[in-house]
Amino acid sequence: MIAPRWRKVLRDIAGTPLRTSLAVAAMATGAFGVSMILSSYSVLTRELKTTYTDTRPASAILILDGAVTDALVDAARRVPGVADAEARPVIGGRLRYGNRQWLPLILFVVRDFRDVRMDRITGATPIADDEILIEQSSLGITHANIGDRVVVRTSDRGEHALRIAGTVHAAGLAPGWMEHAATGFVTWNSILRAGAGVESQQLRIVVSGDRLDERHIREVAKRVESAIGRNVTRIDVPTPGRHPHAAQMDTFLFLLGAFGALTFALSAVLVANMIHALLVEQLRQAAIMKTIGASTRQIASLYLGQVTILAIIALAIGIPLGISAGRAYSSFCASMLNATITNAMPPLWIIACEIVAGIAVPLLVALGPVWRVSKISIHEAFSNGVGLRAFGTRRFDRWLARRQRLPRPLMLSLRTAFHRRGRLLLTVATLAVGGAAFIAALNVSAAWTRTLDADARARRFDVQASFGRSYPIATVAQALATVPDVEHAEYWIESGADLGDTRVSLIGPDVNSKLLALPLIEGRWLKPGDDAAVVINQGVTDLHVGDDLALRIKGSDVRWRVVGIVKELWPTKDVYALPETILRATGQPRDMTRDVRIVTRRHDAASQVAASKAIEHALDRAGILVGGIRALDDARQSFADHLVIIKSALIFAALLVVLVGGLGLTTTLTLNVIERTREIGILSAIGATPGTIARGVVIEGIVMAILSWCVAVVVAVPITFALDAATGRMFIRSALDFFMSPAAVAGWLLLAVVLAAISSFHPARRAARLTIREAIAYE
Amino acid sequence: MITMQRITKTYETPAGAFNALRGIDLEITSGEFVAIVGKSGSGKSTLLNMVGGIDHPSAGSLSVAGASIQNLSHNELASWRGRSIGFIFQFFQLLPTLTVSENVMLPMDFAGTLPRNARRARALQLLDRVGVADQADKLPSALSGGQQQRVAIARALSNDPPVILADEPTGNLDSETSAEIFRLFAELAADGKTLLVVTHDAEAAASVSRTITIVDGCVA
Numbered sequence: 001m002i003a004p005r006w007r008k009v010l011r012d013i014a015g016t017p018l019r020t021s022l023a024v025a026a027m028a029t030g031a032f033g034v035s036m037i038l039s040s041y042s043v044l045t046r047e048l049k050t051t052y053t054d055t056r057p058a059s060a061i062l063i064l065d066g067a068v069t070d071a072l073v074d075a076a077r078r079v080p081g082v083a084d085a086e087a088r089p090v091i092g093g094r095l096r097y098g099n100r101q102w103l104p105l106i107l108f109v110v111r112d113f114r115d116v117r118m119d120r121i122t123g124a125t126p127i128a129d130d131e132i133l134i135e136q137s138s139l140g141i142t143h144a145n146i147g148d149r150v151v152v153r154t155s156d157r158g159e160h161a162l163r164i165a166g167t168v169h170a171a172g173l174a175p176g177w178m179e180h181a182a183t184g185f186v187t188w189n190s191i192l193r194a195g196a197g198v199e200s201q202q203l204r205i206v207v208s209g210d211r212l213d214e215r216h217i218r219e220v221a222k223r224v225e226s227a228i229g230r231n232v233t234r235i236d237v238p239t240p241g242r243h244p245h246a247a248q249m250d251t252f253l254f255l256l257g258a259f260g261a262l263t264f265a266l267s268a269v270l271v272a273n274m275i276h277a278l279l280v281e282q283l284r285q286a287a288i289m290k291t292i293g294a295s296t297r298q299i300a301s302l303y304l305g306q307v308t309i310l311a312i313i314a315l316a317i318g319i320p321l322g323i324s325a326g327r328a329y330s331s332f333c334a335s336m337l338n339a340t341i342t343n344a345m346p347p348l349w350i351i352a353c354e355i356v357a358g359i360a361v362p363l364l365v366a367l368g369p370v371w372r373v374s375k376i377s378i379h380e381a382f383s384n385g386v387g388l389r390a391f392g393t394r395r396f397d398r399w400l401a402r403r404q405r406l407p408r409p410l411m412l413s414l415r416t417a418f419h420r421r422g423r424l425l426l427t428v429a430t431l432a433v434g435g436a437a438f439i440a441a442l443n444v445s446a447a448w449t450r451t452l453d454a455d456a457r458a459r460r461f462d463v464q465a466s467f468g469r470s471y472p473i474a475t476v477a478q479a480l481a482t483v484p485d486v487e488h489a490e491y492w493i494e495s496g497a498d499l500g501d502t503r504v505s506l507i508g509p510d511v512n513s514k515l516l517a518l519p520l521i522e523g524r525w526l527k528p529g530d531d532a533a534v535v536i537n538q539g540v541t542d543l544h545v546g547d548d549l550a551l552r553i554k555g556s557d558v559r560w561r562v563v564g565i566v567k568e569l570w571p572t573k574d575v576y577a578l579p580e581t582i583l584r585a586t587g588q589p590r591d592m593t594r595d596v597r598i599v600t601r602r603h604d605a606a607s608q609v610a611a612s613k614a615i616e617h618a619l620d621r622a623g624i625l626v627g628g629i630r631a632l633d634d635a636r637q638s639f640a641d642h643l644v645i646i647k648s649a650l651i652f653a654a655l656l657v658v659l660v661g662g663l664g665l666t667t668t669l670t671l672n673v674i675e676r677t678r679e680i681g682i683l684s685a686i687g688a689t690p691g692t693i694a695r696g697v698v699i700e701g702i703v704m705a706i707l708s709w710c711v712a713v714v715v716a717v718p719i720t721f722a723l724d725a726a727t728g729r730m731f732i733r734s735a736l737d738f739f740m741s742p743a744a745v746a747g748w749l750l751l752a753v754v755l756a757a758i759s760s761f762h763p764a765r766r767a768a769r770l771t772i773r774e775a776i777a778y779e
Numbered sequence: 780m781i782t783m784q785r786i787t788k789t790y791e792t793p794a795g796a797f798n799a800l801r802g803i804d805l806e807i808t809s810g811e812f813v814a815i816v817g818k819s820g821s822g823k824s825t826l827l828n829m830v831g832g833i834d835h836p837s838a839g840s841l842s843v844a845g846a847s848i849q850n851l852s853h854n855e856l857a858s859w860r861g862r863s864i865g866f867i868f869q870f871f872q873l874l875p876t877l878t879v880s881e882n883v884m885l886p887m888d889f890a891g892t893l894p895r896n897a898r899r900a901r902a903l904q905l906l907d908r909v910g911v912a913d914q915a916d917k918l919p920s921a922l923s924g925g926q927q928q929r930v931a932i933a934r935a936l937s938n939d940p941p942v943i944l945a946d947e948p949t950g951n952l953d954s955e956t957s958a959e960i961f962r963l964f965a966e967l968a969a970d971g972k973t974l975l976v977v978t979h980d981a982e983a984a985a986s987v988s989r990t991i992t993i994v995d996g997c998v999a
Contacts, residue, residue: 001895003888004881011876288872291833292886292934293861295854375853378833 022667023274027314030267035322037260039346051339055172058204060221081220083208090200093154097144104181131165135183138176175338180638212240252649259653262437270664272365273426277671287381300374315358434661435712440719441654442744447736455569461597468625470592479622485611491593493579497551508579523564535564538734539573605633666759694764701760705752781807786839799825801996812968814984817993861890865935869947871927873919880915905933925956
């Protein structure tokens with residue numbers, strides 16, 4: 001038999017369905033939000049890592065100056081420290097389906113599709129030598145279907161028709177739709193290899209021992225280089241254990257974590273608000289129980305028990321829904337990163353943490369109100385206006401009381417709102433945390449868009465073309481002169497250099513070029529006479545203005561002084577120097593080029609695409625082999641596609657906050673009105689019409705919404721700063737410029753006011769319709 | 780049973796200090812049925828609250844049922860109150876979500892005075908004594924004012940306390956019901972309970988053994 005006091009708890013829960021459902025809804029929404037984010041975070045962290053490591057990524061790639069034979073692979077496999085080795089030549093080219101545009105293409109040559117030992121692919125079946133397997137994330141951008149024939153042009157100018165035999169999944173590769181480049185796999189004897197094509201002859205190795213130790217990997221790769229007795233032009237060591245899009249993953253997982261924490265904070269405030277409201281209602285009953293002998297501990301245990309029951313009900317609703325939503329979101333994110341989710345269930349310890357937090361947080365935030373209820377004196381509880389200081393005892397009250405020119409209903413609403421300080425504080429805090437998170441999410445999203453736009457604005461050309469080899473500038477210029485859309489062209493000097501173990505690009509724009517105006521983080525841009533001076537981008541780490549940049553170019557060491565650091569969107573390592581500086585170091589001829597940047601007469605996306613076609617046609621006619629041609633808008637779009645997942649995390653967070661915050665606002669204001677039922681009865685008794693009462697309550701809700709908006713805007717500033725800095729550094733190695741989105745600020749104000757009006761209107765109308773007797777007798 | 784010496788109670792209000800009780804000396808023996816009368820604001824309820832340990836005196840000493848209650852802690856006071864005092868209020872103050880019998884069982888539950896399986900029988904016995912046993916499994920909202928006050932009396936008796944305090948117990952009842960309630964009080968006093976009843980009802984007050992009149996916080 002249940003003791004009467006516990007029966008009271010159960011009946012209080014069942015007997016006040018509106019309040020109980022509001023409290024459960026608030027807690028369940030919080031549990032849902034936190035569970036959804038934690039589930040997505042844990043599933044994605046686990047699955048992305050597993051998906052990538054399951055491909056058995058190569059520890060190092062040795063690029064040779066000649067063909068990688070089976071004998072050479074066997075020799076590499078025998079080197080101590082090598083777990084496995086495999087030849088994987090790579091062919092750069094372009095692909096076209098029908099009359100569509102050429103698409104950049106990277107082709108991997110596979111020795112034996114039945115025995116792929118590293119950088120594994122799934123779904124591969126043996127194919128003929130005139131067939132190609134397309135990476136599944138690239139098929140869409142080719143516009144072709146399985147069975148169609150596509151034309152592949154490699155850098156030896158040969159064009160070959162290949163049949164798409166199927167798709168494969170290469171989880172270790174970045175998705176093709178995001179890179180705006182297709183990826184495919186061909187056989188060892190593919191027809192593409194018949195000509196004297198330019199291939200990157202790659203020998204890939206997987207080391208034994210610690211595969212995450214970069215120094216160990218480099219030592220083993222050096223050993224292989226010595227053992228095979230061939231000229232190795234470069235050794236690439238991908239960051240061990242890091243997916244090519246790890247920076248993206250880190251950024252959006254960080255955002256998920258950050259907004260998970262914000263949602264958690266929001267839920268905690270919301271739950272505190274609910275519990276406070278529930279317990280205020282119980283003050284008189286607590287006093288009665290004390291009068292008949294209940295101790296503080298007995299009363300506290302009753303109310304903590306009540307909170308625990310509500311929390312358990314909320315968890316039973318919130319956690320399964322959160323896990324389901326988290327699974328859907330994880331699958332979406334995984335598809336964005338070319339990964340698959342094999343197990344969408346979050347780890348049990350995550351669910352256990354959610355349950356513990358889902359019960360512990362309400363209990364913790366309930367401790368204060370429960371303590372207050374348990375300790376309140378009977379005398380205080382039985383007197384009117386429990387816990388309230390008389391209006392007029394504070395300076396602010398007196399100031400408010402002097403505002404006589406305001407309409408009386410507005411005056412009453414304002415004074416009522418400010419009279420109940422605790423309630424006002426909690427309501428404003430709930431909404432402010434939600435508002436700040438919402439505004440910060442949209443601010444960061446806008447900051448990324450602005451960074452993208454700023455980078456596009458800094459490159460004042462429309463089309464960039466690169467060639468299969470060097471051509472005389474005069475030949476290229478002559479060909480371009482035949483294209484009416486071309487207004488201006490510049491031929492920059494470009495080369496590569498080694499900075500320690502990493503490769504950097506050397507770019508020599510014309511000294512008076514107006515086509516590049518990159519934003520400076522530090523120092524200045526190049527000027528005439530800067531003989532041994534360079535400007536680096538933020539991708540070249542650990543250097544400052546005044547430092548020397550030590551590079552190895554074609555076997556010689558050079559030291560150039562860093563005079564400036566610029567910010568670029570792509571986190572590649574770029575070094576800008578005057579053309580003469582690069583020419584002197586590389587020995588390239590001045591009148592030859594492999595690259596041209598073109599300004600067209602019109603600059604919109606469609607004109608850029610049309611101009612690209614005309615330019616390619618003209619270059620083709622002139623016998624110039626085009627390795628790639630790209631409209632600037634396409635490059636911009638490609639980076640925008642890299643941001644899709646980050647923006648999805650931000651929009652997802654904003655929507656979640658709207659859901660949790662919106663429900664918080666609704667429940668809080670509904671409880672506000674419930675608490676004031678007796679007061680509303682008194683207003684009715686002295687002649688207030690239902691319309692006047694409803695208007696007053698709605699105004700009070702709007703006042704709270706506006707106050708919370710003010711706080712939210714202030715709180716959003718440091719959150720935005722922190723998120724801009726963290727996500728920028730993770731993805732582009734430089735903090736984003738702070739931006740307060742007017743749309744976000746205005747959007748939350750509108751949302752908060754509309755939600756406040758809607759959520760106060762119904763309970764206000766309900767209260768106004770009560771008879772005076774019902775309202776005054778209300779407990 | 781109740782001894783008050785120089786009891787003073789002062790409240791700080793926005794309008795300044797207010798002396799609700801001014802040096803009250805009072806002695807009430809076991810089995811007395813005492814009415815406390817006086818105008819509104821004279822200090823009657825404050826006096827009752829002092830005796831019940833609901834409020835603390837600002838000065839003076841107070842002993843009720845053998846305990847110097849100003850020296851008891853919050854929890855000791857609650858425990859003492861559960862066993863020594865039965866409260867009856869003008870607005871009954873029954874817990875709305877508990878049935879009549881559960882309301883009566885609740886003080887036993889808190890004080891742990893009887894074995895759990897004996898509590899309902901005790902509650903029914905008390906409800907029978909006050910004449911509402913047939914309402915035992917109803918919620919308070921289903922009862923009339925007089926019936927609710929009888930339940931409140933049963934609840935006040937549930938731990939068999941030596942002192943019963945009633946604050947305007949008939950203020951919300953008609954005259955016939957009020958007379959019945961006072962008859963019940965007289966029976967309790969006859970059984971040895973000490974009763975202190977704050978009332979405005981002069982007719983009902985006539986049935987008590989002693990009347991104390993409070994004027995401006997002093998015994999007249």
